[in-house]
Amino acid sequence: MSETLIKARDLSVGFKIGSGFFGKSILKAVDHVDIDIEKGSFFGLVGESGSGKTTLGRALLKAVPITGGSAHYTDGEVDYDLTTLAGPELKDYRKRAQLIFQDPYAALSPRMTVRDIIAEPLEVMGLTKTREETDARVRQIAAKCRLNLEHLRRFPHAFSGGQRQRISIARALVSGPKFVVADESVAALDVSIQADVLNLLKELQRDLKITFLFISHDLSVVAHTCDHLAVMYLGRLVESAPTREVFKAPRHPYTKALFSAIPSLDPDDRGRAQKLEGEIPSPTNQPSGCKFHTRCPFAIDICKKDEPKLEHPGDGHEVACHRWRELADTLAA
Amino acid sequence: MTALIEVKNLTIQFRTDEGLVTAVDDVSFSIDKGQVMGLVGESGSGKSVTAKALMHLNAKNAVYGPKSQIILHTANGPVEVLKLKSARDLKIVRGGAISMIFQEPMASFAPAITIGDQMVEQLMLHSNMSKAQARDLSVEMLDRVGISDPARRFSQYAFELSGGMRQRAMIAMAISTKPKLLIADEPTTALDVTIQAQVIDLMKDLVREFHMGIIFITHDLGVIAQTADKVAVKYLGRIVEEGPVREVIRNPKHPYTQGLLAALPKLDDLDAPLTPVAGDIPSPLERPSGCVFHTRCPKIIGDVCKSKLPHDTQVDPTHRVACHLHTEVPA
Numbered sequence: 123m124s125e126t127l128i129k130a131r132d133l134s135v136g137f138k139i140g141s142g143f144f145g146k147s148i149l150k151a152v153d154h155v156d157i158d159i160e161k162g163s164f165f166g167l168v169g170e171s172g173s174g175k176t177t178l179g180r181a182l183l184k185a186v187p188i189t190g191g192s193a194h195y196t197d198g199e200v201d202y203d204l205t206t207l208a209g210p211e212l213k214d215y216r217k218r219a220q221l222i223f224q225d226p227y228a229a230l231s232p233r234m235t236v237r238d239i240i241a242e243p244l245e246v247m248g249l250t251k252t253r254e255e256t257d258a259r260v261r262q263i264a265a266k267c268r269l270n271l272e273h274l275r276r277f278p279h280a281f282s283g284g285q286r287q288r289i290s291i292a293r294a295l296v297s298g299p300k301f302v303v304a305d306e307s308v309a310a311l312d313v314s315i316q317a318d319v320l321n322l323l324k325e326l327q328r329d330l331k332i333t334f335l336f337i338s339h340d341l342s343v344v345a346h347t348c349d350h351l352a353v354m355y356l357g358r359l360v361e362s363a364p365t366r367e368v369f370k371a372p373r374h375p376y377t378k379a380l381f382s383a384i385p386s387l388d389p390d391d392r393g394r395a396q397k398l399e400g401e402i403p404s405p406t407n408q409p410s411g412c413k414f415h416t417r418c419p420f421a422i423d424i425c426k427k428d429e430p431k432l433e434h435p436g437d438g439h440e441v442a443c444h445r446w447r448e449l450a451d452t453l454a455a
Numbered sequence: 456m457t458a459l460i461e462v463k464n465l466t467i468q469f470r471t472d473e474g475l476v477t478a479v480d481d482v483s484f485s486i487d488k489g490q491v492m493g494l495v496g497e498s499g500s501g502k503s504v505t506a507k508a509l510m511h512l513n514a515k516n517a518v519y520g521p522k523s524q525i526i527l528h529t530a531n532g533p534v535e536v537l538k539l540k541s542a543r544d545l546k547i548v549r550g551g552a553i554s555m556i557f558q559e560p561m562a563s564f565a566p567a568i569t570i571g572d573q574m575v576e577q578l579m580l581h582s583n584m585s586k587a588q589a590r591d592l593s594v595e596m597l598d599r600v601g602i603s604d605p606a607r608r609f610s611q612y613a614f615e616l617s618g619g620m621r622q623r624a625m626i627a628m629a630i631s632t633k634p635k636l637l638i639a640d641e642p643t644t645a646l647d648v649t650i651q652a653q654v655i656d657l658m659k660d661l662v663r664e665f666h667m668g669i670i671f672i673t674h675d676l677g678v679i680a681q682t683a684d685k686v687a688v689k690y691l692g693r694i695v696e697e698g699p700v701r702e703v704i705r706n707p708k709h710p711y712t713q714g715l716l717a718a719l720p721k722l723d724d725l726d727a728p729l730t731p732v733a734g735d736i737p738s739p740l741e742r743p744s745g746c747v748f749h750t751r752c753p754k755i756i757g758d759v760c761k762s763k764l765p766h767d768t769q770v771d772p773t774h775r776v777a778c779h780l781h782t783e784v785p786a
Contacts, residue, residue: 170647170648170649170650171618171647282735282736282738283498284735285735312497312498312674312736313497313674313676313715313718313719314497314714314715314718314731314732314736314751315497315731315732315735315736316718316731317718317720317729317730317731317732318731320729321728321729321731339647339648341648341722342719342720342721342722343720345720345722345725346720346725346729365725366725369722369725379649380648380649381722382652383648383649383651383652384648384677384722385651385652385655385675385677385678385680385681386677386680386681387676387677387680387704387716387719387721388680388704389680389681389700389701389704390701392659392681397649397652397653397656398649398652398653399653401617401618401619401620401649401650402647
């Protein structure tokens with residue numbers, strides 16, 4: 123029943139940094155990640171700054187070079203190997219995979235009208251032949267994104283943050299993509315507007331059958347919108363499961379700590395949370411063994427030596443932790 | 456409890472090319488010693504402008520309303536902040552009795568001067584300490600806010616510290632002059648959740664230890680619930696509701712506060728739909744008449760909301776709300 127749209131195995135992205143006297147060093151932003159994104163799903167990717175979530179999203183869009191492992195895109199019409207994709211096939215992939223940016227103030231050109239902003243991808247990709255056809259496509263997607271059609275002639279400065287984000291969503295969707303990466307797309311919005319944009323994305327997922335990779339640092343937003351949740355730490359995938367499963371019984375101590383760190387809305391629930399010590403280590407100087415052991419309250423000797431593999435216990439709830447079985451009850455509590 | 460600072464009828468407008476823009480509109484509140492007040496609101500609600508006014512820090516094009524008053528109670532008697540003119544007098548509120556922590560610690564530290572030199576400089580400016588004393592106190596404060604190896608950090612630059620560390624250094628610097636009031640403007644917004652939790656804990660400890668008043672500005676109601684004693688909710692420059700944090704969060708009276716709470720994703724009920732507050736925040740140049748919230752209010756009564764400004768109603772002695780729904784109900 124369920125088909126996999128994106129399938130990545132051992133996917134790595136490394137950046138060369140500083141070519142000094144002792145040769146080059148490599149910063150591993152994404153480190154041997156396995157990921158399966160099902161067709162039509164709303165896939166959430168969370169992690170703190172420096173965890174590699176943005177780089178992973180861009181690698182799947184082929185916006186940064188993949189330096190190791192494999193990644194495939196299969197939508198029923200085409201089957202692309204993302205590691206070797208080039209030429210006309212890459213151009214075709216650009217129509218099928220799109221990105222929505224974080225900051226709607228920086229993403230829109232102030233010198234173009236809303237109509238031109240939304241129409242640009244169609245013209246660049248040569249998807250429409252006449253101006254009438256372009257206009258029709260623009261109007262159609264603008265209406266879907268709940269934009270007032272009379273506003274198409276205006277410039278972006280006239281719009282508020284929520285409206286601007288709807289414009290950038292329309293621009294991303296106008297080429298009819300099947301796969302959309304939304305990178306922190308509601309982080310810059312006010313709370314009262316954020317809910318509106320989230321509801322819109324969900325609606326578009328249903329109506330247009332789009333698969334979303336939703337990258338966010340905000341677990342409560344992810345919990346409400348995503349069917350599946352993957353957690354990253356220092357370039358590694360540490361846990362991946364259906365959202366409800368993760369919330370009911372997180373298997374990785376890091377996931378648990380992330381949940382506990384969300385400030386509770388209950389003023390009487392102060393300071394009960396399990397707090398994480400320290401900060402995420404620098405990616406150029408990564409800890410040995412399990413990357414999380416420097417901050418993990420449950421770390422033992424083996425965690426410092428051996429890096430845990432992502433386990434697939436068969437119930438769809440994957441985790442990379444040496445002690446997840448014995449910690450199950452503690453973490454679920 | 457004695458009031459530490461009293462703000463009365465504060466109105467601030469900015470002269471711009473497009474005309475006068477109202478940022479703060481007839482705002483009154485007071486903070487006691489050792490009290491944490493949360494100031495919540497969305498972009499454009501005038502939170503930061505209000506806070507800056509307490510230190511008389513707003514830009515030159517700011518126009519204060521004639522009835523605006525800010526009274527700071529010091530050991531030497533009350534000081535009217537808005538009447539202070541000379542740079543020497545202003546020192547009382549800028550770094551003396553009041554300190555401020557900003558959202559972006561990277562932008563608030565000078566990049567080419569060590570953290571330590573910046574701390575020493577401001578201590579020597581605000582006290583009679585010798586350089587050696589100021590140095591010792593700075594290292595002690597760095598240690599107090601949980602920075603490991605404080606003596607080494609003292610001689611480092613801002614770029615050498617991580618985000619969480621920088622924010623701790625900023626807090627250490629702000630409290631080293633022993634201010635009576637600390638203004639924290641979105642101090643955790645740029646931080647990761649796990650680091651945010653650490654900084655919130657630190658600030659709670661500091662209130663207990665130094666017994667200062669804090670104004671905590673944020674758009675995050677969760678952060679407010681975890682830190683504040685009382686909370687004021689702002690919309691388009693006006694305080695629409697103010698009360699003890701438990702009351703306002705559990706029993707919100709203003710439709711805007713209710714809307715904000717409903718728009719928040721809740722972790723204990725994943726099936727609950729997200730309910731946005733309808734519409735967009737109006738441009739500051741198109742300030743709605745009557746109640747400023749009426750263009751988005753789901754409970755609008757009728758013409759009265761469009762034409763008449765609701766005045767404050769005490770729903771109980773500590774909880775006030777400015778909404779016609781509550782003015783109509785006899786007390």
